[in-house]
Amino acid sequence: MKKLALLFIAVFIGTVMVKAQPGGGMMNPEERAKSQTERIKEAVGLNADQEKKVYELNLESGKKMQEMFQQNQGGGMEGMREKMQASREEQNKKMKEILSADQWTKYEKYMEENQRGFGGGGPR
Numbered sequence: 001m002k003k004l005a006l007l008f009i010a011v012f013i014g015t016v017m018v019k020a021q022p023g024g025g026m027m028n029p030e031e032r033a034k035s036q037t038e039r040i041k042e043a044v045g046l047n048a049d050q051e052k053k054v055y056e057l058n059l060e061s062g063k064k065m066q067e068m069f070q071q072n073q074g075g076g077m078e079g080m081r082e083k084m085q086a087s088r089e090e091q092n093k094k095m096k097e098i099l100s101a102d103q104w105t106k107y108e109k110y111m112e113e114n115q116r117g118f119g120g121g122g123p124r
Contacts, residue, residue, distance in 0.1 A: 009084045029062030036062075043110035044103040053098045061091045 037055040040046065046054060064087050072080040096104055
């Protein structure tokens with residue numbers, strides 16, 4: 001579970017850093033939630049009701065993450081990392097309630113593949 005949470009944090013931070021580059025245009029929480037939901041839908045096969053719930057969850061989480069970044073500009077990453085990890089764990093708990101057991105397994109696999117695609121997501 002910790003690896004999954006760290007993966008989410010690494011992916012999110014990486015996405016923000018890339019999007020924050022000049023000319024990159026950072027996605028707003030709505031755009032990010034839509035994109036994340038679409039990828040999850042393809043990976044696990046969400047029905048319409050689940051898709052709506054996953055979008056709402058991604059939107060809520062995206063807004064929280066954006067707020068954390070704005071509040072922490074110029075601050076230490078360690079405190080923010082802990083807050084982000086706690087937020088991600090809460091999101092995973094809610095996601096697990098939305099998905100079926102089979103979908104949850106596919107979701108975990110999807111997240112692991114994203115971690116590998118992101119360069120491992122571990123400490124460097």
